Amino acid sequence: MTKKITFLTRHYPPNPNINGESVRDMVKYLEEEFQIESRVICIDRKAEGGGANRQPAGEVLRLKTPYQGENALLRFFTFLYDGFILTKKALQYKDTLIICTTSPPLLPFWASLMFGKKIQWALWSLDLFPEGFYATGMIRKENLFYKWVLKRTYKNKPNFLIALGEEQAKHLQSVYKAKVPYELLPCGVFFYQNKSETPPDWYESDKLYFGYCGNINDAHNPEIIKGVIDALDPAKHRIVLALYGNKAAEVKAYAEGKAGVILVDRVPREQLHFIDIHIVTLLKKWTHIAVPSKAVSAIFMGGSLLFCGSEQSDNWQMFKEAGWFVEENDQIKAQVKSIIKSITKEEVEHRKAKTPALVQKLQNYVLETYKNIANQV
Helix, strand or coil: CEEEEECCCCCCCCCCHHHHHHHHCCCHHHHHHHCCCEEEEEEEECCCCCCCCCCCEEEEEEEEECCCCCCCCHHHHHHHHHHHHHHHHHHCCCCCCCEEEECCCCHHHHHHHHHCCCCCCEEEEECCCHHHHHHHCCCCCCCCHHHHHHHHCCCCCCCEEEEHHHHHHHHHHHCCCCCCCECCCCCCCCCCCCCCCCCCCCCCCCCCEEEEEEECCCCHHHHHHHHHHHHCCCCCEEEEEEECCCCCCHHHHHHCCCCCEEECCCCCHHHHHHHCCCEEEEEHHHHEECCHHHHHHHHHCEEEEEEEECCCCHHHHHHHHHHHEECCCCCCHHHHHHHHCCCCCHHHHHHHHHHHCCCCCCCCHHHHHHHHHHHCC
16 A cells, blocks of 8 residues: 655745755655655745755645735735645545644644544644744734634644754643654755855955855844944955845845945855855744754855854754854844954864764754654555
């Protein structure tokens, strides 16, 4: 009898989103190594940046969404609707293992509400909602509707969890109030990636490069990027910024015309190794709610990190030997200035030398998780 899995996700290739790309990689691996057939139920939409263009794998069912704009209220109701139609469609395949991601927001709410205890399902935690709505300031923690949705989301636990890191897994166990079994699957782990031998136009071999490439949004602190811009010595340093998201315009305006700043539309993944120190930021109130994939991508491409957030974050817990830590407080710029003033190329190379072992550890997580999921089918 053929083994089958059904995945629920908002994004899926060719949509260039890192979450959908991660689903696609699992689908492809399970098919090739374990002969498991996968069905992916996703939303028919486009995303801005965040991943590579890939061809989809498995059987793909794309459901229509009523809205793809930026109006906050309409987006919220779209999240509700998209999560509902994905979960309802999945009920047609309740004889398979269902892996439910946390994208779109409120998809886990519907899964908890509609799957019950008879359906075998797993929660693949990316960004967590409804907690993310509170973290963005969209809703107060005391709001009765928020409290009800939060309670319902974690009322019926899945058979197992797929978490971005050990700390996020422990957090989820605490909100489920149960020792739910878990697998670890950091987002952004790949097994092969071309590294361009041709330097980009902005590269100068005698400079030390900082970079922030990707989303700068509700969960991120733009002050650390501003701090790096202010602390640069243009004779020694450069910062490459390839930004999108709702705080991108603020940072670009701050950076405009500043010495040592390079603004580009994007940095292809195969060029990330030309950046020495990748800036990663996660506001403390978002700890465990999100685990930025750009940290994993940076480590995978042999870079070091400048991390601003909580020391309890999976990003710091996993990669602290390859980075520098900046405490989230009112002294961010002073901390950054001190680090950059004292930093040497030798120190950077020492931290970058830690990345091969970290990459091997990340890849082992992925392979072990894929194998364990295959055994669950």
